[in-house]
Amino acid sequence: MPWTLRRAVDADAERIGEITVAGWRHAYRGIVADDRLDALDPAEVAERRREVIAAREPMAVFVAVDEQGRVRGYCTVGPSTDPDLAGDTTGVSGVLYTLYLDPEVIGTGAGGLLHDAGVAHLAAAGFARATLWVYTANTSAQAFYAHRGWYADGEPYLGPGWSAPATRWAKEL
Template sequence: MVTIRRARPGDAPALGEVHVACWRSAYAGVLPDSYLNSLSATAETRGYERAIAERRGGHAAFVAVADNLEMPGGGVVGFITGGLSRRPSIAEGEVETLYLMDDFHERGIGRRLMRAMASHLASLGAQSAFVWVLEPNPSRWFYERLGAKLVAREDMVFAHQRTTQLAYAWDPIHTLLTATATTKLPR
């Protein structure tokens, strides 16, 4: 069983590990191996420690925690972070990160994490939300399936190569809340 809860300061090392593992998986063959190999869970951990503690701009992090039947020893298998938008011209709320370990895809966990963040953003008064995703990311379809619309694209240099990032938005945020609502599965 996987539960979703608000991240605690002690979760930061697990967030760093999941972050690095997900980047190495999602961007293998897309971004240079030298860049992916240079990613540091320790460095990512420091950033997540600050983010969890400070909560600036309504920032929040939610984790997906597997019990020991799903993952030996239990632990964080995914997480989401976000808060009030750093680009209010696009939307009022922003999903900054969403990472889920490969073995836990296609189980509705990402949808549940998105639901937690959408509810949080709505509680802050955000009427809309968005997420940036690198164009080569094979998971961007996930946001489209949740009703997001492509609203912006920016060319950029990342990891010493040119790429494009895409902004997907839910406007109004109710679109995301509806798309992530829990439904009963047939027996």
């Protein structure tokens, strides 16, 4: 399936909220408590994503658009807001904050394209290193990132308000 990648705009926020909720429910069932997954509200997620879409560089949100013009996935990247959590020792890392797809387009190449756009943006912004967090039990996401040169960079960690333990992954840019 051919994909078009572009920067997200405010009008994409509702769709991004829907994708986030569908992605969480697909990927995290059995990892995150069912009541938390069932309580997710796409409108609330959309409001939080609007803030990120409007944020200044080097924050960026990229969307994958299908042939019919429908947003089917997105990723969010930017600078680390918590250098200690990112494991920063010599400079601020870039972060791949989110990468979610409509479950029905997993495996079509959209995720890889979004990943590559986000990583390229971080490198162009001058970051030498990037990090991300993956739920420790999410082996499919770990395989996706390992295939793209990421490596586990720490022990499982359960942060305040987190749904399950996650492991930090890193990549040199």
